[in-house]
Amino acid sequence: MTAQMTRRQFFKVTAGGVASVGLGALGLSPEQVQAATRPFKLERTTEARNICPYCSVSCGVLMYSIGDKAKNVKAEIIHIEGDPDNPVNRGTLCPKGAGLLDMIHSPNRLKYPEVREAGTSEWKRISWDEAITRIATHMRADRDANFQAKNADGVTVNRWQSAGFLASSAASNEAGYLTNKVLRGLGMTAIDTQARI
Numbered sequence: 001m002t003a004q005m006t007r008r009q010f011f012k013v014t015a016g017g018v019a020s021v022g023l024g025a026l027g028l029s030p031e032q033v034q035a036a037t038r039p040f041k042l043e044r045t046t047e048a049r050n051i052c053p054y055c056s057v058s059c060g061v062l063m064y065s066i067g068d069k070a071k072n073v074k075a076e077i078i079h080i081e082g083d084p085d086n087p088v089n090r091g092t093l094c095p096k097g098a099g100l101l102d103m104i105h106s107p108n109r110l111k112y113p114e115v116r117e118a119g120t121s122e123w124k125r126i127s128w129d130e131a132i133t134r135i136a137t138h139m140r141a142d143r144d145a146n147f148q149a150k151n152a153d154g155v156t157v158n159r160w161q162s163a164g165f166l167a168s169s170a171a172s173n174e175a176g177y178l179t180n181k182v183l184r185g186l187g188m189t190a191i192d193t194q195a196r197i
């Protein structure tokens with residue numbers, strides 16, 4: 001032991017050396033050891049497929065939750081990684097997608113519908129039923145007031161241009177088809193998603 005190395009440092013170095021020798025003796029590379037121990041971390045989890053919500057690339061993710069099987073522990077997502085079977089990203093994620101776990105557990109994450117009534121500055125929680133009813137009521141009133149059957153030249157246009165809809169580029173083909181079918185059927189022309197590709 002050199003004069004520069006403390007007793008604690010000495011034990012750290014020798015412990016690391018012993019560990020490396022042990023793994024080497026088993027014939028395993030560090031990558032193989034990591035691959036071998038990973039299943040144990042996720043052994044009791046439930047795996048679910050999903051899509052990263054951030055951008056229009058729509059990378060596939062695997063989400064692992066724990067706690068729901070026992071029925072007496074609140075389910076919690078403990079790990080997220082890229083889905084190797086998804087043809088969009090083949091298991092890769094950009095830094096935003098790799099940080100999804102933090103977004104999910106953020107105290108600022110919006111988890112339910114809220115409304116700020118006219119004349120107030122406070123947001124209040126409402127049910128999904130109430131939110132959908134409110135949105136439908138507003139849409140109906142606006143469409144009734146602004147729907148144009150014909151333009152100034154008398155040409156039939158059947159359009160509703162006073163409202164717009166922001167859909168999702170991460171939606172499936174079927175959801176995208178239905179979204180457009182319903183909105184175009186109402187005469188809406190301003191439909192967009194976050195896709196810029």
Ligand code: SF4
Pocket residue numbers: 052053054055056057058059089092093094095096097098
């Ligand atoms: S992982 Fe990155 S590139 Fe992929 S959808 Fe999410 S934000 Fe977009």
